Amino acid sequence: MSISKSANPHIVLALDSANEVIALGLGALAPDDRSISCLVSECIPAHRASNTQLLPRIDALLSQQGIERSDIACVVCGRGPGSFTGVRICIATAKGIASALEVPLLGVSTLDAVAWNLQQAGLRGDALVVADAMRKEVYPVRFALDDAGIERLGVDTVVKADAQAAVLGASDTLIIAGDALVKYRALFSDCGIIADEALWMPQGSGLLLAAQAGWRIGHLNPFDARRHDPALLLPVYTRLSDAEENERMRLSQTEPRDLRTGVQHTGVDVDAACGIVYRPLDAAHAAQVAFLEEQLMGSDAWNEHLVLDDLGRKDRTWWAAFEAATDELVGYAGGWVVDGQLQILKVACIPVQRRRGVARMLLAHLASDARDLGAHEATLEVRASNTGAQALYAALDFKDIGARPHYYSDREDARIMTGPLPLAARDVAGMNLIVDQAAEQVTPDGPACAPADRSARPLILAIESSCDETAAAIIDGDGTILADTVASQIDFHTRFGGVVPEIASRKHIEAICGVTQVCLENAAVRANVPQLRWRDLDAVAVTYAPGLVGALVVGVAFAKAAAWGADIPFIVVNHLEGHLYANKIAQPDIAPPMVVSLVSGGHTMLVHVRDWGDYRVLGSTIDDAVGEAFDKVAKALGLGYPGGPLISKLAEQGDPKAIAFPRAMMHSGDLRFSLSGLKTAVITYINQQREAGAELDLPDIAASFEAAVIDVQVSKACTALDQIGAKEFCLGGGVAANPALRAAYEHACRKRGVRLTMPPASACTDNASMIALVALDRFARNLFAGLDADAQAHVDLEQPY
Numbered sequence: 001m002s003i004s005k006s007a008n009p010h011i012v013l014a015l016d017s018a019n020e021v022i023a024l025g026l027g028a029l030a031p032d033d034r035s036i037s038c039l040v041s042e043c044i045p046a047h048r049a050s051n052t053q054l055l056p057r058i059d060a061l062l063s064q065q066g067i068e069r070s071d072i073a074c075v076v077c078g079r080g081p082g083s084f085t086g087v088r089i090c091i092a093t094a095k096g097i098a099s100a101l102e103v104p105l106l107g108v109s110t111l112d113a114v115a116w117n118l119q120q121a122g123l124r125g126d127a128l129v130v131a132d133a134m135r136k137e138v139y140p141v142r143f144a145l146d147d148a149g150i151e152r153l154g155v156d157t158v159v160k161a162d163a164q165a166a167v168l169g170a171s172d173t174l175i176i177a178g179d180a181l182v183k184y185r186a187l188f189s190d191c192g193i194i195a196d197e198a199l200w201m202p203q204g205s206g207l208l209l210a211a212q213a214g215w216r217i218g219h220l221n222p223f224d225a226r227r228h229d230p231a232l233l234l235p236v237y238t239r240l241s242d243a244e245e246n247e248r249m250r251l252s253q254t255e256p257r258d259l260r261t262g263v264q265h266t267g268v269d270v271d272a273a274c275g276i277v278y279r280p281l282d283a284a285h286a287a288q289v290a291f292l293e294e295q296l297m298g299s300d301a302w303n304e305h306l307v308l309d310d311l312g313r314k315d316r317t318w319w320a321a322f323e324a325a326t327d328e329l330v331g332y333a334g335g336w337v338v339d340g341q342l343q344i345l346k347v348a349c350i351p352v353q354r355r356r357g358v359a360r361m362l363l364a365h366l367a368s369d370a371r372d373l374g375a376h377e378a379t380l381e382v383r384a385s386n387t388g389a390q391a392l393y394a395a396l397d398f399k400d401i402g403a404r405p406h407y408y409s410d411r412e413d414a415r416i417m418t419g420p421l422p423l424a425a426r427d428v429a430g431m432n433l434i435v436d437q438a439a440e441q442v443t444p445d446g447p448a449c450a451p452a453d454r455s456a457r458p459l460i461l462a463i464e465s466s467c468d469e470t471a472a473a474i475i476d477g478d479g480t481i482l483a484d485t486v487a488s489q490i491d492f493h494t495r496f497g498g499v500v501p502e503i504a505s506r507k508h509i510e511a512i513c514g515v516t517q518v519c520l521e522n523a524a525v526r527a528n529v530p531q532l533r534w535r536d537l538d539a540v541a542v543t544y545a546p547g548l549v550g551a552l553v554v555g556v557a558f559a560k561a562a563a564w565g566a567d568i569p570f571i572v573v574n575h576l577e578g579h580l581y582a583n584k585i586a587q588p589d590i591a592p593p594m595v596v597s598l599v600s601g602g603h604t605m606l607v608h609v610r611d612w613g614d615y616r617v618l619g620s621t622i623d624d625a626v627g628e629a630f631d632k633v634a635k636a637l638g639l640g641y642p643g644g645p646l647i648s649k650l651a652e653q654g655d656p657k658a659i660a661f662p663r664a665m666m667h668s669g670d671l672r673f674s675l676s677g678l679k680t681a682v683i684t685y686i687n688q689q690r691e692a693g694a695e696l697d698l699p700d701i702a703a704s705f706e707a708a709v710i711d712v713q714v715s716k717a718c719t720a721l722d723q724i725g726a727k728e729f730c731l732g733g734g735v736a737a738n739p740a741l742r743a744a745y746e747h748a749c750r751k752r753g754v755r756l757t758m759p760p761a762s763a764c765t766d767n768a769s770m771i772a773l774v775a776l777d778r779f780a781r782n783l784f785a786g787l788d789a790d791a792q793a794h795v796d797l798e799q800p801y
């Protein structure tokens, strides 16, 4: 089933879906002079359907040309700028193909590709390529076109369309192209000559020429797999997400003085191992930074005014580290994004906090912002004597490229170091990587038997990216989870009081290669083989629904492309079915018929599992989900996000009978739920207490709220068990991690003689092991998905797929 490498891979595959089109190209690479001859070039209208069309088109194009996947020597991908989702679909697809084929992935600018079209069409002179950036904005770049090629005259930026037209003024020589003309043709028509409409969109040939130009000047190298590790390629955004932009604006204001980032921190956004919280630096802490500067940097210290001035600038990024317990500022870092480079201005940590990874985390945050702002490289100066810092940078792949003599005010030399962004191929963008919680513990000397015996077929890698967790797991034919990896983005959402969809999508694209790579490596250790590669797998699976569609598409595009690259079947999985299957981790022999309660941030339902794959929803919530209610109550109490774990922790100290909150629909006679009334009752109670000037008893409120939820949940579950007559009851979803709920079910099931199964707490929240378990069953039943599979926000659990 696995494909073997061609003796002579020489084909360049180019793809772009940054606009409303899919541009594809195939070129033949001449190894001696590295020139590419374009074999075929396409530009197909896609209208937001690139995820369904991109891979089928690539597959068809190769077949038409009689080219094998194994002939592909490298993949070239347009990085935008353009539609965020379009760019991500393209890059996720390219990453999947390049990872599975183990070939370099090279990024080129979508705008450069358009400029090359103009040059190839014989146009000469000044040109402007303008891409649509939505929100009445455009991405404009100027080029000079001559017989030799194109010269880019500026970096990627985003500006208002009318402001750009005003800056250009009137000209009758400037050649104008780009997809923004679809909307703004009239606006730009006085600014120059509008190119023929056929030249507005990128073409496969333009992408190939842009790549060829890149390696002629040494920028790209089609044979350098290390430099062009698929993990390293990221979209061109030129701006942070809206949520982050607004936050920066607030934080850089000096008034009011005591600004907190959205929610009170409570320890959830704490780097678990270290008790350190990371937040964007705000103006209220500028004086403290200046104070530390004076202590740590001596005569090179920045004063408060300098820090404040820098904070307010759009091309800067500043992060701060705080001791969670005391909220004391313990470190900070600042960077400036200029001409595609992140110049690291400051990285500092107080001496007693050193060696706790603070500098590395601060750098990860700077790097993540810098990438979003268009940087692909980082540079910094470090004291020649500071070998500790140099070692840290070297570990992040920074190279020493020379000295700046007498750079510091005490005349000490600086070493100049530069490194790639992301900081390392393994970088998961500052996300917390949790490894092998669901997989069985590996014994120190590894399994005794040989790998082939050990790992029963099929071997399936599953990916989960429906919300704010990028996860991968590998399962074998016996149902053993060989590896389970989760990169949690929670640190990036907590400050906003909930999951920010745009940030979630960005983090998935940054983490997906690192997470799957770590997963493959850990599974290899577990299976006692030197290496496990994509082509050694028997299938790739992915969550396709339900969830945040912009987050799901990244996983779907990547997984589908990796399956195609490895020439193995592709499987899609319903996330909710995954939560049902998570129970197999605790009890492999559970068998239908059974009743399962699914309680998560997005769902609350009782399900009759008639057989695996055959589900009937007995009842679900008519308004909020249980997890949502926990999150909203936590927010009203100023606790932070996600609320579930915080409330359950507080509730341990409280009296569940202290406040009589309503048990909605407890006696409705059906199996539906309603949570919004309870949520309102809790919020009303909080407000009344506050108005009366009474101190809030947080533990009592938490415990009483939790008890109200649990009473209804357990009572309805018991009714369902009676109705179905099932002897198995299971739980699933994030709220199933709640200890009080688990205890209540233990009690109720024991009383009724029903066997209770609950996933381990780590497998209640989103993970890929549960997706892998479903995938194994679907593999056995030959339920494979096509290359046109796409993500879906909503899907009916009862509907077979």
Ligand code: KG4
Pocket (backbone or CB within 6 Å): 467, 599, 600, 601, 602, 603, 626, 627, 628, 630, 631, 642, 643, 644, 645, 648, 733, 734, 735, 736, 737, 738, 739, 764, 765, 766
């Ligand atoms: O299943 P999940 O990770 O994501 C969704 O598919 O929604 O569930 C997340 C939800 C959040 O609302 C979170 O507050 C809740 O699960 N949760 C909890 C607990 N741990 C997580 N709710 C109550 N008690 C907990 N210990």
Ligand code: ZN
Pocket (backbone or CB within 6 Å): 575, 579, 600, 601, 733, 734, 765, 766
């Ligand atoms: Zn979930």
